[in-house]
Amino acid sequence: MKATVSSWDSATTFFCTPLETMFRLSPNGQWLSYLHTDPDRHHIGLSRIDEHLNLEPQYDYPLRDDEYVLDVVWKTDEILIVTTMVCGAQHKQLHMIDITANRFTDLSGELAICELACMLPARPDEILTYDEDEQGLRVVSHLNLRTQERVTLLICQPDDTQLFFDWAGQLRLVLSASDSGYQIKKPIPQEGRFEVVGICPYDASFTPIFTDVDPDHDFFALTNIERDSLSLARVNIAQAMTIHWIETDADKDMTGITGVDPNGDIEGVVFATTPQQYHFFNADTDRLYQRIKARIGLPLCTMLAKSADGERFVFAGASDVQPEISYLYDATVDLLVVLGSAFPQLDPTTLATTQFYTVPSFDGLRIECYLTIPEVQTPRPLILFPHAGPWGHDRWGFNAIVQYFCAAGFAVLQMNFRGSTGSGRQFIQASIGHWEDDVQTDIEIALKHALQHDAIDSQHIHGFGISFGGYSVLMQLIRHAIPFTNAVIINAPSDMAYLLENMPKDWQPIQEAFYHLVHDPRIPTGQQALQQASPLHHCHRIHCPLMIVHSRQDRIVPVGQSETLAATMQAQNQSVTLHVIDDEGHEILKPQSLRRVMQQSLDFLLQPLLIQNS
Template sequence: MEMLAENPGNIVGWITDHEGELRVATTSDGVNTSILYREKESDPFKVVITTSFKETVAPLFFTFDNKYLYVSSNIDRDKRAIFKYDVANAKFLEKIYEHPEVDVTSLLRSKKQKKITGVAYFTDKRHYHFFDQERKELQEDLEKRLPGYEVAITDRSRDETKLIIITYSDKGLGAYYFYDLTTGEFRKMIDISPWLEEKYMADMRPIKYTSRDGLTIHGYLTIPKGLTPKNLPVVINPHGGPWYRDYWGYNPEVQFLANRGYAVLQMNFRGSTGYGREFWELGFKEWGKKMQDDITDGVNWLIEQGIADPKRIGIYGGSYGGYATLAGLTFTPDLYTCGVDYVGVSNILSWFEAIPPYWEPMREMFYEMVGDPEKDKELLEAASPLFHV
């Protein structure tokens, strides 16, 4: 056994080229990220680029000639796109693919044919764009065999003739399938959650509405199975993070609530990730303010659509979703009949005081994103539900 490199403690990822040579590493101090590169394994690693938490150059894999990297980046742009990147000289060479609405972070490839074949990205659901006709036809074949599901290839044999397929849906955890492209054999291997019967599950429908200041807010609405979407009791379910986003797919809490007769609205309010840097940064220092307005506007949209009974609206969430629950109950008490907060922040000032040691490297980043407890004390007090009880 031979040691190729040793982690000094700040390396969070390694990348080998297609010959198995370890040539790229990424480091992080919790806020800033660096890419380290070496031409060959006998050379020392050198830093080629360092980015702040607002910027990204995320290595995906080497080009098939092992000269360059494919990366996902938002340098000098709003949304992350796929590029060919000269890592030795820290230079962007070619834009491979961008999407006008969302970040693109996933690049597909054929190791056997030594070419990139497409990208995957998430708008309302998972979607693909293919560069390779054969790969496009394969995806169409899979989706025809498994209608109504998101379908992805999760593994394949070295000669790429035998595939392991996984499905995703809003009604269960999916299943694994085996597909032999040579013989045409296609069979289900196993259901991941056989105890869940899809026929009893509710549909999760992508929706969008406009915020009071003109932003498009995307989300998901789940209506109880068999009920008309009119004058229903509703649970508003803002996600945690808040630097995260909700996706279409199976959510046990949402299905539980729908099974008990509640419609459920999830929304990707400003500050959510995946929609570009601008949309994310619009949430900076907006806890309890415009971020909360986006949630409130979603509630009012449901009422205007006639879906929600205005006298039977509750709010529930965990972590930041718990904070949004407390903020909803204290800042807009007439909007909600009840709420359930799960590990949410009630006092942002005391939350900062309680930051654990392993979060310390991110403290200054939190100050920029949420607010500085000294410089922005009045802002944070105004945004803390505890001071409004």
């Protein structure tokens, strides 16, 4: 087998070339912000939009080469708030762009951690932030954007996992970890205390959405506390918490809302279907969305932004072979123009299509599978690529890692095993205490089903996984139900007891949730189960070459886990290679680092195939 392009050139194409994405409209619809990159860093660009939707570039703000842009939000028509992640340490930082002064300001100052808590839309010069003070405590601060003056409003308690504010900055709800789940607490300001109004079990979800500032009014929430699917509801907490469901036809989890209209109503919701499905409550908005989706001509269509007057919009379209393309639309003149593409250098006709199907697991649970196969005549070696999390999910659409491997001649299998989000609460519950067995059986069954495909070379099975995906690859190698040719794991845990007992400080409020959802190391049976679930203690069963990649600054899964695993395997004369990345954290964010890791991974996975062909 031969790669269609060199691993270095291909890695550059997929992970280190200029792109334009994250387009955002100013409230007045006259400005457009966007993220663009060069090989070394991210830039925030700003363009003025004329009456014909022509863009006039005005400003360009380069970020530091160790910063990765997470989000850009317009606060006013002149001010943007930029949230970044510092590579390596992976702490969030805030910046402000002031168009009138042409100024880019670091809002974090000397703080190691600074996150946006509330935008305060009614106060143009103020925001609320989550900061870490000198004692390492998490605090909520009031920040004046003009003077940079900070005033601490409250100190978060150790068990507080999330604080929820309304748009005026009032603290409305707090979620705190407890033995029985997340306590939902409302403040009683006149008494200086909090009252527990409900419990969200650890296998459920509860995200409030406040559209007004009256604490006595109902509010919206995305939750599945009293049902299987994550759904939209109206919630009242005047006395005991009561939930009134807003029914829709879809039977999948909701993944979010599309926005809130000027009247304080939810405009629409998004479902975790394949492909992703939108449901708008307003008929005019739904007709507009359907019309633009038809004009774009792509199965995935997202409304990304709109102006305050509802006249200008940013849409995005994509498919399994088409990376995201962003469009600007003006409803007053019915004009739609292309803004930019996430991967402008890729030709969709050369990419591999993704097949979606489901297979039954051992207990009848349906496992969603995504199989991407290059269009070639001979059977292709297969890469098993389980997702990270496990509380996340793969979805149908363009995936740069998948297409990178397909460009080299591999087929790629992804699946949503039990514990993945998007398929309901019972799907999550089926994974509790079963990371090492039932979850792995789902993956094994999906893999065996894919090997029946005529286009798959069943003699050459490879593994590739990141974080929990890497853990699952290790468990598949250990189970040895299917022989693997070789495998690559990245920032993967191998000692589960150590992982749960040594969480980073900012993860400790959710430590109790992990004890409930995985195994509890505080009790003997939990310790025994965690040992059974730890690849480190069973790595002698691995019979194929393994490449381990780990970031030295990983705070979630410390690099010592991979160093210990590699040393143990080397002492047993097993074939193992360890690569340590010095300047990255649990997520590999720098384009140069990602390119290097993916190139090393592809070279390693190709090696036995190239030797065989030679």
